Amino acid sequence: MKKPVFNLTSGTVVRGKWNHHAYHIIQKLGEGACGVVYLCQKNGEKYALKVGTESSRLMLEVNMLKKFSKVQGVKLGPSFVDVDDWLPTEGSNYPFYVMEYINGQSFSEFLKGKKKEWVGIGAMQVLSDLEHLHNAGYVFGDLKTDNLLVADSKVQWIDVGGVTGIGRAIKEYTEFYDRGYWGYGSRRAEPSYDLFAVTMIMLETVYPQRFTAKKDPKMTLQDKLKQADLPSDYKRVISACWQGRYHSATEMKEALGHILMKRVQPTKPSVRKGIQTDSSEWGEMLGVSFISLSFYGISMWNLWL
The missing domain is CATH 1.10.510.10 (Transferase(Phosphotransferase) domain 1)
Structure with missing residues (x-):
């Protein structure tokens, strides 16, 4: 399938036909099989905006974003914000949707x-x-x-x-x-x-x-x-x-x-220089984000690389 071609420059305003929200384009973030994603801003808040040519394809993605806003109590993917059509010129119509911008x-x-x-x-x-x-x-x-x-x-x-x-x-x-x-x-x-x-x-x-x-x-x-x-x-x-x-x-x-x-070592943080810093970040990624350290019987301060 041929990818849609868009070249929205910084400062371009994408205004929704139905909801009338205006998004100011900042820069291109990337592109996929059915659309191009841009970093945009509205009322001082930054968002990711995806514009394409096929409403049906983009609506499938919108439905997925809504569905995965909380699957089994866990948030998967960026949050859905808005969906609309953009009419930049007479006779043209491009569907777009807006989602949470993840700055990472x-x-x-x-x-x-x-x-x-x-x-x-x-x-x-x-x-x-x-x-x-x-x-x-x-x-x-x-x-x-x-x-x-x-x-x-x-x-x-x-x-x-x-x-x-x-x-x-x-x-x-x-x-x-x-x-x-x-x-x-x-x-x-x-x-x-x-x-x-x-x-x-x-x-x-x-x-x-x-x-x-x-x-x-x-x-x-x-x-x-x-x-x-x-x-x-x-x-x-x-x-x-x-x-x-x-x-x-x-x-x-x-x-x-x-x-x-x-990799777990029965050693206190003070024994090995630098262990606390590495362990804390590792422990945060393991414990806060997706897995209980107690499930494996791991103490955060006993993790070292």
Whole structure:
């Protein structure tokens, strides 16, 4: 499908036909299969505005945003704000919607300067949110680093355009994260499709330029995993996922959790210089965002990298 082309410059005003709200464009944030996302401002507040050409496609995303505002008591993705039509010129009509703007770092930027164990911590956060999504009957589909930001010590989703009901065909995907491209399964929407994408996100922290399949896609991927600068325990989890050993996000998260448990040391913070700072941030990401430290019997101050 040909992507719509928009080039809204800073200062452009997008005014809704029906609700009459005016949004002042600041800059482009990114684009997806059916629209372009811009940072905008209204009454001093910043938002993310997505404009496209297909009302039906954008309305599907709007419905997902509304649905995921609170799934099983957990907020998934940005909050929905507004939906309307924009008529920039006579005879033109472009649907758009506005959502919460999440001001954070890209996953790769967040990991810079941190030890490799943080790859697993981030993956566990994504898997925790996937648990709720899968239990609600959906898969994320187009799960990739482009759709992830780290804000307030939490990995957050910023695009729900690829979310698909379990059992249906995946409607949007990116080859690098797609198990079908690598020969590891179909493009049927099921939890294991998302789990494969999580392993590719983990690999991408080592191969930021990504890579493409050679003559034998599976062999290409296996060779890249062998050469990857990741802890061997993480490699075993990734390989197990490719072999279909995990049927749910819970199972894969628990496998990573046991690996992190091995990093626990019965040492007080004062004994090792710098432990309190690393432990506090790690503990916050584990405890506040998605998992109870007591579940694993972990004391925040006993975590060190």
